[in-house]
Amino acid sequence: MGRLDAAGLDEHTVSQTDSVSQTDGVGQTDGVGQTDSAREHLIETYRKKARHYDITSRLYPAPGYPQRTQRLQAVQALGLRPGDTVIDMACGTGLNFPLLQQAVGPGGRIVGVDLTDAMLARAQDQIKANGWSNVSLMQADAAGFDFPAEVDAILSTYALTQVPECAEVIAHGTAALAAGGRWAVLDLKVPGRTPGWLAQLGTATVRPFAAIDEWMMRRPWEAIRAAMQAELADFSWTELFFGTAFLAAGSSPPIRSLGAGQG
């Protein structure tokens, strides 16, 4: 039920991830994620945003913000090659898909995962309009997502700081990476040394929908940084646009032999 479309993809590549019912999407779990009002609110918010998201997101987080440049940097950080399989976690309407398509080519695969049915519906429109047969979509909560094994890369843009279980998502994704596979996370953050009131004001303008205080108090970019640093090899952390965003990336860790550390 989680899969909306998988043209050209084999069945088991994307399976068993129904963290959220596709029928009404909200308020249901399959035991993986715990439903809470914040998540229901998030889904409702993105349902309302979905229709005009591709236009309004150009103003995100502010008019003139170099979002496209940042997306390009994030995709480049994945080091994709033609034929690769990449997961776009919390893909929304699929704004990364054109860049990912350029990188993996028609022989590659893109799997878009998102919690919000209406955002995926827009992504589906884009897939249809472009005639892409190598993109599949799944409706699932990142927190309970069962990553397909041996993927070449995982990307998440402007989304993972909204997922309280972001550290677990990093860990689960890392476990699914093929040897040499790459993880890249691009998202917003509060710049260092910003006075609290200013950060609150700035964040309120870009995230009027979210629990701003909770997001700022939780400082999810720090959890993402710590998790990626702990899980991945070749970890890199780059602050973008005066520290208002970050790009974190790394590679799957070297495989440890079973006997390592014994005797």
Ligand SMILES: C[S@@+](CC[C@H](N)C(=O)[O-])C[C@H]1O[C@@H](n2cnc3c(N)ncnc32)[C@H](O)[C@@H]1O
């Ligand atoms: C600001 S949009 C970003 C969408 C897209 N990644 C982009 O760069 O345009 C945030 C997206 O994260 C999704 N999202 C939020 N929490 C999620 C979760 N726990 N699991 C999966 N998707 C989630 C929302 O449904 C929404 O589509």
